Each structure stands twice: as structure tokens, then as C-alpha cells.
Amino acid sequence: MGYEKIIILLTLIIPMLTAIISLFFKKNRIVNNYISIIGSSLLLITTTAFLFPLIVENEILTTQVGGWKAPFGITIVADMFSAIMLVIASFVGLMVNIYALENIDYKKKEFSFFVFFQFLMMAVNGAFLAGDIFNLYVWFEVMLISSFVLLVLGNGTKQLIATVKYTLLSFIASAFLLVGVGMIYGISGSLNMADVALYFREHPNEPLMTVAAVLFMLPFAIKAALFPLYFWLPDSYHTPKISVTAIFSGLLTKVGVYALIRCFTLIFIHDVHYTHTILMVAAGFTMLSGVFGALSKVNMRRILSFHIVSQVGYMVLGLALFTPLAIAGAIFYIIQHILAKTNLFLITGVVEKIKGTSNLKGVSGLYHRFPVFSIIFLVVALSLAGLPPLSGFWAKFILIKAGFEQQEYLMIFVVLITGLLTLFSMMKIWVNAFWGKQQEEPDRNLITNEKSLFKEHWSLLIPIILMASFTLFIGLFSMPLMKYATIAAEQLMNPLQYIEAVLGTAN
């Protein structure tokens, strides 16, 4: 009995302990590496081997921190959606951690890169497990502060400038979130998500609830980089070290999307027609503006940053369609997107390592010397663009099918156009950087062929290969993941189950 509750908390305790321990050893390079790798591996083992089977068996698990009964204390809730997100987050965390061993230089590690990395993982996990809106806010803040530090670590001029924009936007987002929390407390007298949802069911007060809904939508939309509020993302994501960009692109915006899906399937379902229409319009514009932004860029990092924006649109579209199938599609999309996008950034890091730049004008003809590496890029890029039978295709297919069921033909058109343009800009990277004429290598460059790349930089290649094979796997065998995504979506669409699991009875 007690064992299950500890498993949930372990996902928070392990990264926290790892961070604290590595704080003591931050001057010791090798110990620091080992501690962080062990911490990330333990986290992955906990989520995949213990937490996930538990959730499959029990559906929704809750823990009342400190033993305070549900609406009064802080509740930690893990349902299928949280469990899937935790598994994927810890997997990506471990992969980026391995990559960072080589990618992050010793100077940055001494200035506690891994400490903040682990705190970031803790905050992300915490946000996935929060069953209390104020708790969610606090996890967001922990996540933001860790990400500020990771973003600015190294003190480059560009990084500083990016951090100013990022800090300011994040601050405004969290101020609005806090106002929303205060508003919910003022309306319902409770902070527990399940309790708030129950109160809203029983005492509908539409105008105030809609205001609260919009106050929640705004900060999450800033974090998730939705249409009018995404400008901070392409402006800041290209500046830090590539490991940092990779983990940000994989997890941070997805926490925003997670929070949107959680709040707009559980709490704010009083006026779906109004709130979810806003989300749908925002999603459509997000897809288009993101992909058009990507078309206009020539730097790989910037292209990929804009693609994060456009892909977030798909996920929010799934939420906005608001059917079990659409939400399952959104969850599927999040998973495959996290894998593919993080991997593309890691690949960009290797291109930078080889060529010294990720600007497409300075890179050409990588395929001649690095055929295997190029093929890995092609698989991941095509998967992001959604070519069958790769994972992105199934994700888009589910969303389009759900769109047809809801007869949102305009949105389907937008999805298809965006997919086509995504393919175009992935091909732009492929044609420019990988195909094309072989360049003369500058003398300082040590990586001249694939053999030395795989031999001497294995810690950069292992995460890329592992994640690419997972992308391939969920493309070729998408049924298992789809099954769990469907279970998660059914749980999300049936809030009473969640309320019952948290409060004991559904009154």
C-alpha cells in the first residue's frame, strides 16, 4: 500500500537528491558526470519499470503529501497521461544527460550545469504530477528559474539578451497564472484541481469561470508558445548550448501543453464552445505562423525552433477538437514530437561539432563523409514532417481523422498545408546540409569521417541513435503507444474518474 505512494514521490525525490548531491561535487568533473548519469538512469528505471506498470494496473494513483486529506493538503496525482509524460520525460532526460557529458564544457559543469538540469527534471516531473493548481504554479516557477540559469550559463552576449526576453515573458506568464489561481480560490475556496472541478460542476458561474479560464489559458499559452505569444521562443532557443536547447525543446513547451490539456479537460469544461474555439483558432495560426517562420530562416537551430512552435499547434488542435480520439492523437503527437525534436537538436549539435556552424550556408555535403549519420537525420526529419510509415504520420493521421469526425475541414486543410511545408523545410536542411557538394574541411577539424565520429564521440551518437530507433519503433509499431494514449484520453475525457480518485467519492 505504502509502496505505491512512495514510487510516485520517487520521481520527484530522485532528481532532487541528485541535484543536491552533485551540488557538493560540482568541482569534481568525473564524479559530477557519474552522479548525474546515475540519477537520470534511476529516474528512468523508476518511471518505466515501477510507476508505469502501476498506473496501467490501477488507472489513477494519488498521494496526499504529509497525510492531509484531499481538498486540504497537497495532492500528487498520477493518471495515465502523467505516467506517459513522466516516462518520456525521464527517457529524454537521460538521453540529453548522456549527450551533455561531452557537449557541455567543464567550465559550465563547474558552474553547476547538472544541478540545474536535475532541478529542471524535478520541476517538469512535478508539473506532470501536480494535483493542485497552486502546486502547479510552484512547479512552473521552479522550472522557470532552472531554465533561466541553464539559458544564461556561459554568459555569452547573445545568451544574456535571450535571457532578458525569456525572463520577462516568463515573469508575465507566471504573474497571470497567479492571478488565475487567486481567482479560482476566490470563486471556489479550494485549490485542489479535483475539488475545484467538482465545485464548478455543482455551482456553475459561467462569466467568472470563463475569466478564470482565460487567465489560465494565457500563461500556459505563453509557455507552450501558442500563436500570438510565441515570439520569445525562436528568439531565445538558438543561443545556449545545444543540450540545453534540446531539453528545452523537448520538455518545456510540452509542460505548457500538458497543463493546457489537464486544465481544459478537467476544470474548464463549462463552456467548451467558447474556450476551445479560442484554442482552435490559436492552434491554426500557431501551425501556420510557425512553419512560415521556419521557411524564412537559414540557420538549422532557428528553423527547428520555429518548428517547435508549429508543432505545438497540432497538439493544441487535438485538445481543441475535444473528442477522445483527438486527445489521444494529441498525446501521441506530444510523445513522438518530444522524441523527434529533441533528437533533431542533438543532431544539429553534431553538425555544429563537425562544421563549426549550423548555418545552412556554411554546411554542405555531409552525406559524402557521414552517410549513416545523414540517414539517421533523414529518418527523424521525415518522421517530424509526417511521412508514412514514420511516427509523425500516425500522429497527424489520428488528428485529421478526429477533425473529419468533428467536421472541421478548415483545420484539416491547415494541418495538411503545415505538414507539406514542414516537409519542405526539412528537405531544405537535407538538401543544403547533407546533400550538395562536398566542402573542403578546415584544418582545425578533427572529425573527417564517420569512423572517427562514431569512435571518439560515442557519447554524442548514442542518444541520437537510441532516440532515432525509438522514433522508428513507434512509427512501425504504433499500436501499443496508441493503446495507452487512448486509455489516457478516455481518463481525461471522464473527469469524474479523476475527481473520484482524488476525493474518494464523486458525490
Place this chain on the structure above:
Amino acid sequence: MEFLLSILVGLLFAAGVYLLLHRDFVKLVIGIVIIGNATALFIFVAGRIVRQNAPFIQENGLPPENFADPVPQALILTALVIGFGIQAFALIVFKKVYDIPKVDKIDDLKK
């Protein structure tokens, strides 16, 4: 009282947003501080203002009638601490950015 405080919250938000829209780093930081305080005050007012009793259980084991709600105060305390941390961080980052040659205003950050 609640009416007055609501107006104050509105004024603080207006002042904070006005300062955030400025081009000057110092005003930006002040804007952040003011918005942080405005949100804290908002939560305080949203949690109802009660002047009668402190939230202690009486000798007979029952809560007093009409007691001040402690939860918003706990929330404000947490939010203020977090806000303070972010403000301190922002101040240092803005100082660092201000030290970059040829950067005096926000507009200089455009590249």
C-alpha cells in the same frame, strides 16, 4: 475596504504594465516588482477580507465564527518569495546586459 483594495490592485497592475512597456531597464525591473505585488494583493482580496478573528481553534475545540482565511496568506508568502528570487535574478541579468557595450535600452537588443 474590498472596494478600495480592488481599485488599488487595478492601479498597481496599470502602473506595472505601463512600466513594462518602457524601453528602460530600470523601469522594467520596477514594473516586475509592482506586478508581483499587485498579484499578491489580488490573491489577498480574492480570499475575502475578514477582520474579526485569527484562524485559531478555540478552547472548546471549534473554529471561531468569521475567521480570516489563512490560505491566501500562505499563497502570498510563497508567491512573494518566488517573486523575490526572480526579481533578484532579473536585476543581475539586466545589469549584465546593460554592461554590454552599446546596449542602453531594450530596443538595442534587436539584432
